[in-house]
Amino acid sequence: xxxxxxxxxxxxxxxxxxxxxxxxxxxxxxxxxxxxxxxxxxxxxxxxxxxxxxxxxxxxxxxxxxxxxxxxxxxxxxxxxxxxxxxxxxxxxxxxxxxxxxxxxxxxxxxxxxxxxxxxxxxxxxxxxxxxxxxxxxxxxxxxxxxxxxxxxxxxxxxxxxxxxxxxxxxxxxxxxxxxxxxxxxxxxxxxxxxxxxxxxxxxxxxxxxxxxxxxxxxxxxxxxxxxxxxxxxxxxxxxxxxxxxxxxxxxxxxxxxxxxxxxxxxxxxxxxxxxxxxxxxxxxxxxxxxxxxxxxxxxxxxxxxxxxxxxxxxxxxxxxxxxxxxxxxxxxxxxxxxxxxxxxxxxxxxxxxxxxxxxxxxxxxxxxxxxxxxxxxxxxxxxxxxxxxxxxxxxxxxxxxxxxxxxxxxxxxxxxxxxxxxxxxxxxxxxxxxxxxxxxxxxxxxxxxxxxxxxxxx
Amino acid sequence: xxxxxxxxxxxxxxxxxxxxxxxxxxxxxxxxxxxxxxxxxxxxxxxxxxxxxxxxxxxxxxxxxxxxxxxxxxxxxxxxxxxxxxxxxxxxxxxxxxxxxxxxxxxxxxxxxxxxxxxxxxxxxxxxxxxxxxxxxxxxxxxxxxxxxxxxxxxxxxxxxxxxxxxx
Numbered sequence: 001x002x003x004x005x006x007x008x009x010x011x012x013x014x015x016x017x018x019x020x021x022x023x024x025x026x027x028x029x030x031x032x033x034x035x036x037x038x039x040x041x042x043x044x045x046x047x048x049x050x051x052x053x054x055x056x057x058x059x060x061x062x063x064x065x066x067x068x069x070x071x072x073x074x075x076x077x078x079x080x081x082x083x084x085x086x087x088x089x090x091x092x093x094x095x096x097x098x099x100x101x102x103x104x105x106x107x108x109x110x111x112x113x114x115x116x117x118x119x120x121x122x123x124x125x126x127x128x129x130x131x132x133x134x135x136x137x138x139x140x141x142x143x144x145x146x147x148x149x150x151x152x153x154x155x156x157x158x159x160x161x162x163x164x165x166x167x168x169x170x171x172x173x174x175x176x177x178x179x180x181x182x183x184x185x186x187x188x189x190x191x192x193x194x195x196x197x198x199x200x201x202x203x204x205x206x207x208x209x210x211x212x213x214x215x216x217x218x219x220x221x222x223x224x225x226x227x228x229x230x231x232x233x234x235x236x237x238x239x240x241x242x243x244x245x246x247x248x249x250x251x252x253x254x255x256x257x258x259x260x261x262x263x264x265x266x267x268x269x270x271x272x273x274x275x276x277x278x279x280x281x282x283x284x285x286x287x288x289x290x291x292x293x294x295x296x297x298x299x300x301x302x303x304x305x306x307x308x309x310x311x312x313x314x315x316x317x318x319x320x321x322x323x324x325x326x327x328x329x330x331x332x333x334x335x336x337x338x339x340x341x342x343x344x345x346x347x348x349x350x351x352x353x354x355x356x357x358x359x360x361x362x363x364x365x366x367x368x369x370x371x372x373x374x375x376x377x378x379x380x381x382x383x384x385x386x387x388x389x390x391x392x393x394x395x396x397x398x399x400x401x402x403x404x405x406x407x408x409x410x411x412x413x414x415x416x417x418x419x420x421x422x423x424x425x426x427x428x429x430x431x432x433x434x435x436x437x438x439x440x441x442x443x444x445x446x447x448x449x450x451x452x453x454x455x456x457x458x459x
Numbered sequence: 460x461x462x463x464x465x466x467x468x469x470x471x472x473x474x475x476x477x478x479x480x481x482x483x484x485x486x487x488x489x490x491x492x493x494x495x496x497x498x499x500x501x502x503x504x505x506x507x508x509x510x511x512x513x514x515x516x517x518x519x520x521x522x523x524x525x526x527x528x529x530x531x532x533x534x535x536x537x538x539x540x541x542x543x544x545x546x547x548x549x550x551x552x553x554x555x556x557x558x559x560x561x562x563x564x565x566x567x568x569x570x571x572x573x574x575x576x577x578x579x580x581x582x583x584x585x586x587x588x589x590x591x592x593x594x595x596x597x598x599x600x601x602x603x604x605x606x607x608x609x610x611x612x613x614x615x616x617x618x619x620x621x622x623x624x625x626x627x
Contacts, residue, residue: 420626423619 016217018064018195018210022236022443025062026077027214027372028196030187031140031345034174036147037074039368040154041127042135046163047089047453050134053164054088054451057137057157060150063444064196074141074150077370078447079240079439081105084134089453097228098440101376102239105129106436112381114389114400117408119433127167128244128435136242136439138345138370170244172349172368180348181247181365182270182403182430183355185280185295189302189325191341203302205327208341213373214238216443220338225374228440233450236443241342241371241380244435249353250360252430257358259424264289269424272415273402275321276301283315284308307331312416317394320403323387335393340382342373366431376438404431478549479590484601486526487549491541491589499570500536506567518560524552524605530567539571546604553583 020028031037044050062075080088082103085095101109107121107129115121121129139154141147158164180186192200194207195217211219216235218224228234252270260266267290271277277286279295284304286294294300306322306329309315315322322329326337350365373379389406391399400406402413402424411427442450480487495503507530511519519525528543545552556564557577564577571589575581600608 417626420622422626423623425623 015195020065021063022445023064024077025064028064032142036173037140039170040137041133041168043132043165043167044087044134049161049163050088051451053158058447060153073146077138079136079441081133083131087134102438106438113384115433124435133437172347175348175352181249183278187346188280201298233446238441239376240439240441242437243369245366246432246434247366248430251428272316275315275319287314316415318414320401323401339378342371342379345370479592481593481596483596483598486598488593488596489543490591493589494572495539496570496572500532503570518563521559522555
């Protein structure tokens, strides 16, 4: 059996040419930095008006070949939910060829995903988890002025269509130093998509077959997607798991203060939980203290594996980055890590909690993640259920990810150490899911096909 | 001869008889396939609706040699499989059921067609007639008994506590 795992990790020669002018930029292009933007969710109450809205917005949906020279002040990405496709009039014969998790919706997957307690769909914001979420639009710009221009373009697509309603808006923008609300530089690693033409930095791993992230090309098992149907709809499309998190920054700071013996120890515990220091410097390369120069250096801050840290003495087995992206850590296990990768487009929202403030100010702050991949059950759902909300794969029993897990006040976090390991108890939940949904992100031709659907047309 | 005396004779007589069931290390598998009495399927389902929780869990734990057990109803509710993995020998396994929790066993098995009662002299012959030996049997820990595992878990808990105290 280990033989088949070896075959899986062996790259083949032929690299297909990706139709980058048809693939949405959001799939392949990193968001700008600094960034400003808005997520908008629309509900369609009339199929013809929905298709008109699509026709108008398509010219502003950026393709991935406009990579280095954006011709617009910003760009948009668009995704459609199961209910959205239905509202546009996509026939049932096509709808039923979509994957199960997409048809069911993310809320119905809560028990698999560990979305329980505070993260349960019953506590989500409207319209997440309801049939009213139809179209999700991500609008990215580099500054406030360009954002206003881009938002105006988006608005024109539906402002005079009474059966199209905006049911959700969320502004997002980069926090100082590109950090997340917990104070860690983030968005540092993404898989290297074969043939995408993206700049490859050391440590991004061997190229992963494009078919893992875009339909129409061979995936890591050599298969090319044969559904959903028809082919014109799926070609150059993909799926995205949309996740909105609220981050409890004050609770995080409190917990660190409680557990640590000194301010330095606070930083160390926090770094052990994440697997990186606040600057982004990985523990594997900087085990004792932060190294901001290393953290900021794209050519070095990913150039590491866990193969030389087999006891987890530098980076704990349970650290967030070692769980969600084990790199070479599981190389002796019967797990094909190449099947469990997805692209991450993360953004932060809300104001930062000023440094050293220990009390919650009640502000909404956190992150929104677009987790992109063709095989969501093997990708996001696998990582979420096996690697984030469980510990058995690293022989840690039910221990969960210290940052993303559902600690709920009785969580534990194990830090390997000699002669005696250190274990933290009473971990609260630092991150609560406030909404999520699966969206289909079609290629541009497919969007035009959808916009041209006639009432009663058969796929 | 009283029933108890008779049972003793049967027990000692059968002690040297080869018993069905495959072995892996010191564990054995036990697979019993039987017809159900008419209409029994629903009654068995109701009986097991709460699973092995509460008193039933505690009672079954008292045997302390059973790794797991399951009841599976099949063939349009006409037949049932009872399967388990246990430590040690076949005779003791059956004797423990009869000695430790006879009422519980009778309650669970009386819907099996022809079941004579756990302390009936013919119980072992009835079991042998219904038991089917597995053609393949795997154990991840063939040398560990239920008691070994319980003890190891206890030690793990104690070591966890020790390590927490030592590192603070």
